[in-house]
Structure formats: structure tokens, C-alpha cells
Amino acid sequence: YVAKGRSIGVAGYDPLDDVNTIERLALLGDLRRALSNDELYLVYQPKISLTDGALGSVEALLRWKHPERGLVPPDAFIPLAENTGLIGHLTRHVLDLALAQSRAWMDAGTPLRIAVNTSARNLHDEEFDRTVRGLLTRHGVEPSMLLLEVTESALMADPVRARQLLQRLAAQGIAISIDDFGAGYTSIKQLRSLPITELKVDQSFVQAMEQDEGEELIVRSVIELGRNLGLTTVAEGVETPQALVKLASFGCDVAQGYVLARPMTAPDLDHWRSQWRGLAALISA
Numbered sequence: 001y002v003a004k005g006r007s008i009g010v011a012g013y014d015p016l017d018d019v020n021t022i023e024r025l026a027l028l029g030d031l032r033r034a035l036s037n038d039e040l041y042l043v044y045q046p047k048i049s050l051t052d053g054a055l056g057s058v059e060a061l062l063r064w065k066h067p068e069r070g071l072v073p074p075d076a077f078i079p080l081a082e083n084t085g086l087i088g089h090l091t092r093h094v095l096d097l098a099l100a101q102s103r104a105w106m107d108a109g110t111p112l113r114i115a116v117n118t119s120a121r122n123l124h125d126e127e128f129d130r131t132v133r134g135l136l137t138r139h140g141v142e143p144s145m146l147l148l149e150v151t152e153s154a155l156m157a158d159p160v161r162a163r164q165l166l167q168r169l170a171a172q173g174i175a176i177s178i179d180d181f182g183a184g185y186t187s188i189k190q191l192r193s194l195p196i197t198e199l200k201v202d203q204s205f206v207q208a209m210e211q212d213e214g215e216e217l218i219v220r221s222v223i224e225l226g227r228n229l230g231l232t233t234v235a236e237g238v239e240t241p242q243a244l245v246k247l248a249s250f251g252c253d254v255a256q257g258y259v260l261a262r263p264m265t266a267p268d269l270d271h272w273r274s275q276w277r278g279l280a281a282l283i284s285a
């Protein structure tokens with residue numbers, strides 16, 4: 001099968017099909033330029049413990065400030081990079097930015113673990129673990145300060161190869177998280193065979209849970225599965241205090257979402273951190 005955008009092996013609608021080839025080529029050319037022009041930057045979204053309200057880590061999310069188009073969302077250009085091979089450079093660039101920030105937080109006496117998103121192609125690159133190790137060394141960052149988020153669909157594109165690479169990364173002390181879990185077809189057996197420490201429930205379920213008991217059952221089941229496998233469970237895309245309370249009652253370990261904090265630039269995050277007083281105020285509101 002052909003991998004298209006972020007849905008792999010699924011015959012579905014892909015918005016990229018509607019964009020004409022010239023337009024795509026133009027954007028791709030711009031993206032190549034953006035890589036060397038400081039047009040790409042990272043924002044950081046807190047991942048908060050539902051047990052004690054602590055800021056455990058942040059997820060780095062890529063932003064592109066295009067000189068003419070303005071802010072281009074990652075869903076509009078990451079699939080493009082994935083389909084052309086530019087994703088190798090892009091992920092390397094993101095890791096470089098994230099690890100420089102990690103180093104800066106460490107030097108400021110406020111260390112913080114960072115999660116970085118990866119793509120299917122990165123998992124098929126035999127050199128990827130060496131690339132990551134090289135960047136960690138260059139920035140003087142401990143592997144335990146880095147977590148790599150791998151989507152369930154990326155894993156499924158080539159499970160055997162992906163598992164081998166993840167094992168090499170995990171052996172270095174880098175934590176691995178499965179992102180967007182529940183939307184794909186990973187078996188429990190496959191999940192058990194992977195060197196992962198964290199499971200992120202796909203935000204579509206987290207958001208639908210409030211109106212639909214069936215979706216709520218999915219969220220509960222994924223959290224229970226994660227717990228039974230000894231993994232840290234994370235709910236992403238949490239938008240209301242009610243959902244936070246529900247997730248905590250299901251035994252979910254960590255939450256991420258607009259109700260807690262939006263993705264922020266590093267200076268804004270530093271400010272947010274100095275103001276953050278835990279979950280109590282949010283939940284009683």
C-alpha cells in the first residue's frame with residue numbers, strides 16, 4: 001500500500017490530493033528554504049500529572065512562520081515532508097532546536113523533559129538512533145531528558161523494522177511514547193513487544209468522550225490497558241475541567257490540553273511555569 005499523509009494503509013480522504021502539484025512543489029521549495037532561514041520554531045505544551053498537578057514534561061510542536069502565507073500549521077506541511085524524504089532533515093532540525101532548549105533550561109536550573117514527535121520515515125532510517133545520539137552528545141543532554149513520540153500508524157507501516165530501531169533508542173535511555181493510540185490497529189501482543197514507557201490516548205476519543213458513552217468506554221479501556229502493561233497513560237486534547245476529573249477517576253496518569261495550557265514559546269512557558277499552582281483551581285472552577 002501507499003503511505004499518504006498521516007493515514008497509512010487506509011483508503012480515505014487526504015486533503016493534500018486537492019492541492020495541485022505546482023502548489024505542493026512551491027510549498028516544498030519554501031519548506032527547504034525555511035529550514036535554513038529560521039522560519040521554523042518550536043512551541044511547548046505542558047504534560048501535567050493528574051496525581052499531583054506537577055509539570056512532568058513538555059511536548060515540542062513545530063511551527064512555520066511563512067513570510068507570505070503566515071503561520072502554516074504542521075498538518076499542512078509535515079505530510080508533504082513525509083512524502084518527499086525531507087522529513088529526515090526536518091526531524092533533525094526539530095531535535096536540534098529541542099535539545100538546545102533542553103540545555104538552556106538545564107543551565108537555568110529549571111530542567112524539563114522534552115517530548116519530540118517523529119514520523120514513520122524516521123523509524124525506517126537505520127541511522128536515526130545514531131543521529132539522535134550525536135545530537136544529545138553535541139548539546140550535552142542526558143538521554144533520559146528526551147522522549148520520542150511515535151504515532152501508532154507510523155509503527156504499523158513496518159512494525160519489525162520500527163521495533164528494532166526503537167529497541168536501539170530505548171537501550172540508550174531514551175523514552176518512547178505511542179502517540180494517537182486507539183485510532184490504529186496495534187495488537188496487544190505488538191504493544192507488549194515494544195520498548196515503550198508511555199501511551200497517549202488519541203484526542204479524538206478524549207474529546208468525543210463528553211457526549212458519547214461509547215467513546216468514553218474506549219478511553220477507559222485504553223487507560224486500563226496502559227496501566228495493566230505498566231505504562232504511563234496520557235490523555236491529549238483535554239478541553240474541559242469535567243474531562244480532567246473524569247480522566248483522573250479512570251486512573252489516567254497525565255493530561256495535556258487547552259484546559260491546562262496551550263502550546264507556548266519557551267519564554268511564555270517559563271512565565272507560565274512560574275505562575276502554575278496545580279490543578280485544584282481548574283477543577284473547582
Ligand code: C2E
Pocket residue numbers: 045060061062073074075078091094117118119149179180203236237238239256257258259263
Ligand atoms: P500530536 O503530536 O498528536 O499533537 C497534538 C496536537 O493537538 C497539536 O497540534 C496540539 O497543538 C493540539 N492540541 C493540544 N491540546 C489540544 C486541545 O485541548 N484541543 C485541541 N483541539 N487540540 C489540542 P499541532 O501542534 O497542530 O500538531 C499537529 C500534529 O502535527 C501533531 O499531532 C504531530 O503529529 C504533528 N507534529 C507537530 N510537530 C511535529 C514535529 O516536530 N515533527 C513531526 N514529525 N510531527 C509534528
Ligand code: MG
Pocket residue numbers: 059117149179
Ligand atoms: Mg505528539
Ligand code: MG
Pocket residue numbers: 179180200202203236
Ligand atoms: Mg497525539
Ligand code: MG
Pocket residue numbers: 180
Ligand atoms: Mg495527533
